Amino acid sequence: MTWQIILGIWMSGVVIxxxxxxxxxxxxxxxxxxxVYHVPAAWIAVLAYLMxxxxxxxxxxxxxxxxxxxxxxxxxxxxxxxxxxxxxxAIWSRGAWGAYWNWDPxxxxxxxxxxxxxxxxxxxxxxxxxxxxxxxxxxxxxLAFLTVPFLVFIVPRVYYTLHPDLxxxxxxxxxxxxxxxxxxxxxxxxxGVSGLYLWLYNIQKRLENLYYKKATKRGF
Amino acid sequence: MATSSFPWLSRGLAVLRKDLRIEFRTRxxxxxxxxxxxxxxxxxxxxxxxxxxxPEMTDIAAALLWIILFFSAMAGLSRTxxxxxxxxxxxxxxxxxxxxxxxxxxxxxxxxxLFSLTVLVVPLFVVMLNLSVKLVGGxxxxxxxxxxxxxxxxxILAAIVAKAGAKGSLMTVLAFPILLPLLLGAISAxxxxxxxxxxxxxxxxxxxxxxxxxxxxxxxxxxxxxVWNE
Numbered sequence: 001m002t003w004q005i006i007l008g009i010w011m012s013g014v015v016i017x018x019x020x021x022x023x024x025x026x027x028x029x030x031x032x033x034x035x036v037y038h039v040p041a042a043w044i045a046v047l048a049y050l051m052x053x054x055x056x057x058x059x060x061x062x063x064x065x066x067x068x069x070x071x072x073x074x075x076x077x078x079x080x081x082x083x084x085x086x087x088x089x090a091i092w093s094r095g096a097w098g099a100y101w102n103w104d105p106x107x108x109x110x111x112x113x114x115x116x117x118x119x120x121x122x123x124x125x126x127x128x129x130x131x132x133x134x135x136x137x138x139x140x141x142x143l144a145f146l147t148v149p150f151l152v153f154i155v156p157r158v159y160y161t162l163h164p165d166l167x168x169x170x171x172x173x174x175x176x177x178x179x180x181x182x183x184x185x186x187x188x189x190x191x192g193v194s195g196l197y198l199w200l201y202n203i204q205k206r207l208e209n210l211y212y213k214k215a216t217k218r219g220f
Numbered sequence: 221m222a223t224s225s226f227p228w229l230s231r232g233l234a235v236l237r238k239d240l241r242i243e244f245r246t247r248x249x250x251x252x253x254x255x256x257x258x259x260x261x262x263x264x265x266x267x268x269x270x271x272x273x274x275p276e277m278t279d280i281a282a283a284l285l286w287i288i289l290f291f292s293a294m295a296g297l298s299r300t301x302x303x304x305x306x307x308x309x310x311x312x313x314x315x316x317x318x319x320x321x322x323x324x325x326x327x328x329x330x331x332x333x334l335f336s337l338t339v340l341v342v343p344l345f346v347v348m349l350n351l352s353v354k355l356v357g358g359x360x361x362x363x364x365x366x367x368x369x370x371x372x373x374x375x376i377l378a379a380i381v382a383k384a385g386a387k388g389s390l391m392t393v394l395a396f397p398i399l400l401p402l403l404l405g406a407i408s409a410x411x412x413x414x415x416x417x418x419x420x421x422x423x424x425x426x427x428x429x430x431x432x433x434x435x436x437x438x439x440x441x442x443x444x445x446x447v448w449n450e
Binding site for chain 1: 376377380383384385387390393394396397398400401404408424428435439443446447450
């Protein structure tokens with residue numbers, strides 16, 4: 001219980017700090033504050049999808065149904081954070097470029113990512129036998145994640161995009177590129193959003209386990 | 221041609237020959253592909269063909285070619301596995317070979333199907349829309365790699381869809397997001413090939429198509445046995 005309260009206070013602190021403590025960015029101005037919300041959501045979405053792929057691989061190797069439940073939960077959470085990232089991205093796009101959506105390669109690739117995982121859920125709903133559903137959706141989750149590095153990391157660097165690059169660390173000179181105050185709030189947000197993801201995952205996992213126990217008790 | 225030093229290849233080719241022979245009897249899948257492609261082509265050419273020219277035309281034509289090929293693939297490529305389920309020969313095929321040669325045979329069958337489609341559709345496309353192809357080699361390479369990529373990703377998805385009961389448009393829903401990187405690369409490359417560009421401009425896209433093919437084939441070979449075997 002205590003760590004959830006701490007997380008709540010932490011995230012509130014992050015939200016307040018992003019408006020009060022963090023300086024406006026150079027070049028992007030006040031709109032740059034959205035970096036505190038947009039980037040962690042995108043990172044956690046990719047992390048959740050990665051975990052869904054890992055759970056799918058575990059399922060295919062060990063055939064324990066709990067891995068399928070975990071894969072589904074991770075795909076759901078990944079989609080939630082991906083929608084948040086798309087939404088905050090669209091808001092930023094309106095502020096910086098004047099339109100909510102203009103098919104910039106980054107925006108296109110996040111839309112495709114959402115479509116991939118929507119297809120994952122469509123596939124799950126089309127199969128009624130739980131073992132076959134687990135097996136086929138595990139294969140699809142692995143295939144789906146193979147496109148993620150391509151869409152998220154390669155497309156924006158190959159095709160010309162207006163999306164700003166994140167200058168966090170300059171590896172060559174071993175310094176932080178980002179302004180100190182901004183860096184602090186940003187890293188705090190990453191930490192908080194990760195905590196949020198873990199909390200949601202924990203709740204969902206316990207809930208799905210209870211549903212499963214109830215269903216098997218009834219002899220389903 | 222069948223070598224026993226590559227058993228997967230020789231068995232895969234045997235599956236390919238079986239599928240080609242069955243397909244040749246009725247030509248059902250091929251007709252489905254061809255009818256869809258020609259109908260779409262005629263419709264668009266009728267409305268748009270005579271009235272546009274120049275750079276807008278190459279942009280639209282590039283997208284159009286891949287729309288036609290993609291939806292034709294969705295219409296026709298799932299036949300390989302669905303027909304096995306319908307005629308009840310799945311178990312016989314499972315007993316006859318390991319999963320990987322079966323996949324190789326089905327993949328090659330889809331490639332052959334799609335190639336025979338593109339051989340007919342692409343010249344018709346260029347003629348009906350009055351296009352002049354600036355980079356012929358690049359255009360041919362794009363169509364070749366793109367068609368192989370379509371077949372590569374669609375084959376394992378066809379297997380998934382056939383196992384899931386082949387309901388409605390499940391194939392399109394599953395395939396579209398997975399194929400989108402391929403389509404984006406192919407459309408971009410076709411646009412450069414049709415409209416011309418600085419030398420080497422098409423190379424990035426062609427490389428991307430090539431690697432997409434490699435990744436799709438490798439991932440499908442690894443994952444197919446989990447789809448095929450219970």
